[in-house]
Amino acid sequence: MKVAQPLEVLRAPTAGAAQYIIERRGDGFVLRAADGAGRPVGSEERLGAAELAERVRTLESAHPRWVWDTQQVYPALLSAGVRVRRAHDLRLARAVLRRSELTAASFTDVPLDDWDGTPDPAPQAGGLFELQRETAATAGPVDELARQLVAIIGCAAPSRIRLLLALESAGALAAAEMAWDGLPWSAPEHDRILTDLAGPRPPDGVRPQRVEVLVTRIRDELHAPRLNPDSAPDLLRSLRLAGVAVESTRSSALQQVDHPVIAPLLQYKKLARLLAANGWHWLDTWVADGRFRPDYLVGGVVTGRWATRGGGALQLPKQIRGAVVADPGWRLVVADAAQLEPRVLAALAGDHALADAGRGRDLYEGIVATGAVPDRASAKYGVLGALYGATSGPGGRLVPRLSHRFPKALGLVEQAARTGERGGVVSTLLGRTAPPPQGVHAAAFRPGIEPSGDDIPAQRARSIARDRGRFTRNFIVQGSAAEWALCWLADLRTRLAAIAPDTAEQPHLVYFLHDEVIVHTPAHLAQQAAQAVEQAAVTAGRTLFGHFPIDFPLDTAIVDRYSDAG
DNA sequence: CCCAAAGGCCAC
DNA sequence: AAACGTGGCCTTTGGG
Structure with a gap:
């Protein structure tokens, strides 16, 4: 290296x-x-x-x-x-x-x-x-x-x-x-978003007005006056009694069905989820003095990604990102790395064809331009299918065409998958190694696992092996991408500290999400901060991949609120 | 009463 | 729309 x-x-x-x-x-x-x-x-x-x-x-x-x-x-x-x-x-x-x-x-x-x-x-x-x-x-x-x-x-x-x-x-x-x-967080804006969607904040234990209306409509349509729409078994039973043939109460399943209850039910699920996860109670618990302070766990994910504990900081719904507002006189620089994982794969594998497809801005459009697939959506789902190990469905069916055009990149993840299927371990670019199979799963990779006594049945062992293959396949890409992102973050951190040293108001990092950062900066330093973000991405690419010709373009925006980016 | 699993959905 | 990777966290449910 x-x-x-x-x-x-x-x-x-x-x-x-x-x-x-x-x-x-x-x-x-x-x-x-x-x-x-x-x-x-x-x-x-x-x-x-x-x-x-x-x-x-x-x-x-x-x-x-x-x-x-x-x-x-x-x-x-x-x-x-x-x-x-x-x-x-x-x-x-x-x-x-x-x-x-x-x-x-x-x-x-x-x-x-x-x-x-x-x-x-x-x-x-x-x-x-x-x-x-x-x-x-x-x-x-x-x-x-x-x-x-x-x-x-x-x-x-x-x-x-x-x-x-x-x-x-x-x-x-x-x-x-x-x-x-802390991440700048406007409680009044958050409250406004919730109130616009659900009605004013009710006393504890009472449903907001809009939610109550939806529940009443759902109960009426299903002729189930006591239905609790939060109970999956209860809801499934009521749906079937009303003649709605669904296998589960998932939104994706409900969307396939034509029935007057579906529209209010989908609205209810969306709204109830938002209120349960990021409603007024969340605001009371996690936001103080205009800041949200998540508890980051560095390397908390096996692949090296970060996790968080409490507050769900890595799953802030797009619906409430309007509550992330810069302080008066300050701005937010919001940046994310475009198609980070396939770009990292291209460099890891030394795949010049895939790297070329990513030259400029959109890697998926670049793949379309090679003629491998007809449109951007196909390119995206094909690439994600290859990274996740899809074997069927529209994503899985596109993989062979990508394999033909980008044999080195696709070959590398295939090789990682086969290593995993044998029970082996794989490592990221910098040497983070996946944990070996654990517990009962380890038994599935020992020789002589043909069914007998309390051994794992062969069919189950094959299933475990395939699961492991998908894990190791994804591990090398997700984990190496996490290393690029850490490198970006580390370099950005030192660049920001150098912009206005020894002054009270310095640009500083306030959020990091896998391939995305937010910098809170005095307005007059926003351009410099955005430049630092861009320069750090270049440094990250060169540090990890030397002179291999791979681009890591960013989508960067200088905004007053998070929801105005991208 | 506590606790874990299941079902579900949010993010990347 | 995609069933295919990594997580967190909510409510319900059912066991002890």
């Missing part, structure tokens, strides 16, 4: 110690300087939160690497107004290193301990890890760092793993900062 220009997160410090290790101990912190090999230099300092913040502020001028569990330490710094450039997150690094096929051997003899624990800063007692923790003595951060550095240096591709860990750690910094800053 070629690294065209070093990212800030990979640079050496300008002076002083290479890195500092910080550990939370009791109600204070312990800080130690260390050399490049992680060996402590000098003695440890015990510091309170305020002292720590001042020490870090001073030492940060040399751009050292901060070695810590970001969740445990960084919030105390953020609340004191201190931010840092680079980190090595020991907990996130442990998770990657233990799994990666490049480094796993260094950890097979290391029992599960606190460094493997749940990412939750306040884990509930009684869980699986809790039991295992009691038996495993956890090494301190100095020993853990040394072990991690040995594992990295000794592996077959240190630069890939080093980059992955630097990106993961930069993500941890960004996540903590975004949680601290």
Whole structure:
């Protein structure tokens, strides 16, 4: 792998110690300087939160690497107004290193301990890890760092793993900062959207007026005066009694049917879902002081994507994105990477034909232009079918035509699928490795699984193998795309910090969603922030794929509210 | 009472 | 419209 220009997160410090290790101990912190090999230099300092913040502020001028569990330490710094450039997150690094096929051997003899624990800063007692923790003595951060550095240096591709860990750690910094800053959220706008759709907010336990009207219409049409439309069994029974032949109460099934109840029922489902998931109660719970503060879990998804806990931050319905409003005098830069996953696949596979199709803006139109498929919709569903492992339906049927035109790209995902079907593991570009088959599923891949006794029946084993193949097929693409996105995020974060350094009002990240970012910026810096977003995307492409000619175009908009983008 | 599964739908 | 990948989270339901 070629690294065209070093990212800030990979640079050496300008002076002083290479890195500092910080550990939370009791109600204070312990800080130690260390050399490049992680060996402590000098003695440890015990510091309170305020002292720590001042020490870090001073030492940060040399751009050292901060070695810590970001969740445990960084919030105390953020609340004191201190931010840092680079980190090595020991907990996130442990998770990657233990799994990666490049480094796993260094950890097979290391029992599960606190460094493997749940990412939750306040884990509930009684869980699986809790039991295992009691038996495993956890090494301190100095020993853990040394072990991690040995594992990295000794592996077959240190630069890939080093980059992955630097990106993961930069993500941890960004996540903590975004949680601290919060996503600008207008409660009055949110309330207006809900009121326009459902009627004014009712007392608890009462349906909003528009919803009540819909429920009454549904009950009348079905002659079911006591029907609870939220109960799938109840609803299915009533539909059938009224002569509506459906297999389930899913909206997609209902849409196939012609009956006067369908229209109000579909409206009800849409509205009830919005109110349950992102209604007034959500607003009360998750929005305070004009900010929504989701709890991001960096690397919370097996593929390396982020997850969130509480608030459903990664599934904000488009209907309520109008409530995301920039502060007065500020703007939002909203950007998403167009067709990120197929572009990443093209570069991963070295498929020049697919890369060429993506030159310019729309990759799907580029595929149409090759003559492989007749229209954009076919290109899109064919490509998604190939990434997800569709075998039938309109998407699946298009795959062979794409295979013919883009043999390298399609061949790579096919190969990943076959590895998975055999029970093997696959890895992303930077070396994040998929977990092996677990539990009963592992048995499906052992030799001699023909049905006998309590073995898994052959048909079931084949089904498990196909599921696994679709997982590994998608893993290499989704996971490598997540690496591109992390690289984009990490580089953007440092670019934004450089736009108006040492001023009170700086452009800053407020949202990250797989292939999309939102920057909240003073209005007069919006153009510069948008430029940083574009430049970071170029850097991400070059960092991950060197000189391979692949474009990662963005759809970028400078807006007052999220819903005005795209 | 708590808890997990099922059905469903939101996002990418 | 697509049944085909990764998740979170809501309500209902039924078990202990």
